[in-house]
Amino acid sequence: MATQAEPPATPVLELEEISLPGRTQPRLDQVSLRLRPGERVALLGPSGAGKSSLLAVANGLLPPQQGTVRWQGEPMARSSRQRRRQQARIGTLWQDLRLIEELTVQQNLNAARLAVWGWPRALLNLLLPLESEACRAVLRRLDLDPLLLDQPVCALSGGQRQRVALARLLRQDPVLLLADEPLASLDPRLARDLLALLLAQGDAPRALLLSLHRPDLVDGFDRVVGLRQGRVQFDLPVKELQHEQLEGLYRGATSTASTGAGAGA
Numbered sequence: 001m002a003t004q005a006e007p008p009a010t011p012v013l014e015l016e017e018i019s020l021p022g023r024t025q026p027r028l029d030q031v032s033l034r035l036r037p038g039e040r041v042a043l044l045g046p047s048g049a050g051k052s053s054l055l056a057v058a059n060g061l062l063p064p065q066q067g068t069v070r071w072q073g074e075p076m077a078r079s080s081r082q083r084r085r086q087q088a089r090i091g092t093l094w095q096d097l098r099l100i101e102e103l104t105v106q107q108n109l110n111a112a113r114l115a116v117w118g119w120p121r122a123l124l125n126l127l128l129p130l131e132s133e134a135c136r137a138v139l140r141r142l143d144l145d146p147l148l149l150d151q152p153v154c155a156l157s158g159g160q161r162q163r164v165a166l167a168r169l170l171r172q173d174p175v176l177l178l179a180d181e182p183l184a185s186l187d188p189r190l191a192r193d194l195l196a197l198l199l200a201q202g203d204a205p206r207a208l209l210l211s212l213h214r215p216d217l218v219d220g221f222d223r224v225v226g227l228r229q230g231r232v233q234f235d236l237p238v239k240e241l242q243h244e245q246l247e248g249l250y251r252g253a254t255s256t257a258s259t260g261a262g263a264g265a
């Protein structure tokens with residue numbers, strides 16, 4: 001009996017011919033990119049290549065001058081209410097983490113629920129932290145001690161902060177997970193640990209797009225996209241990435257990136 005082919009899954013993120021002007025040169029120039037459910041994609045490129053700009057377009061913070069952004073098949077909604085609903089499904093891990101130092105871990109984790117809760121409940125959370133069990137569960141998923149819930153963020157170590165920021169993201173339960181150089185400023189062991197945790201969150205229906213300055217760390221991804229001067233230089237399965245392509249990507253750039261390991265050359 002003939003088996004019916006599965007319909008192709010709707011991409012979690014589609015960027016179509018995105019252009020964004022810059023001061024002297026385009027920040028993004030005709031960039032197209034598609035992430036399907038379950039895809040983990042690394043974004044590489046020298047400093048100034050446009051990685052942060054691309055991530056800001058992908059999370060809806062930066063409207064492109066030209067081109068289309070679609071999340072799960074929907075273009076950016078016109079009404080602010082609908083847009084908030086769309087953006088609640090996109091989680092971004094920022095390099096500076098954006099935790100609120102004076103508040104407890106639990107209050108920080110619950111900040112991820114603001115878009116869903118609305119202000120009255122969010123204010124109540126400041127006085128009487130809510131949903132403790134859900135917060136403990138998310139800490140356990142990241143190997144963090146649930147006793148940290150009552151600690152102020154300012155009392156945590158650097159590694160714990162990274163994990164709390166990721167825990168906050170999981171509390172949001174986004175379908176698209178973006179991270180802008182999350183491994184910068186981490187020591188090698190912490191960087192590998194955090195990367196493993198991030199990659200583990202990329203199963204369908206989620207998709208993961210992460211910018212990196214470390215081509216030697218792309219092995220766990222499905223695809224790698226090289227960006228230079230706002231343009232996509234390559235978009236390949238990690239196994240097909242050649243050493244020469246990395247050399248070309250970083251040629252002439254004053255980047256600290258090592259192009260040594262990881263490329264399947």
Ligand SMILES: Nc1ncnc2c1ncn2[C@@H]1O[C@H](COP(=O)(O)OP(=O)(O)OP(=O)(O)O)[C@@H](O)[C@H]1O
Nearest residue numbers: 022023026027045046047048049050051052053054
């Ligand atoms: N707010 C802005 N307005 C205009 N141009 C900008 C702005 N922010 C960045 N740019 C320019 O856009 C280009 C891409 O910058 P972007 O920060 O996206 O690159 P990047 O690859 O993330 O760099 P890095 O790895 O150093 O963080 C650069 O030429 C930068 O100078």
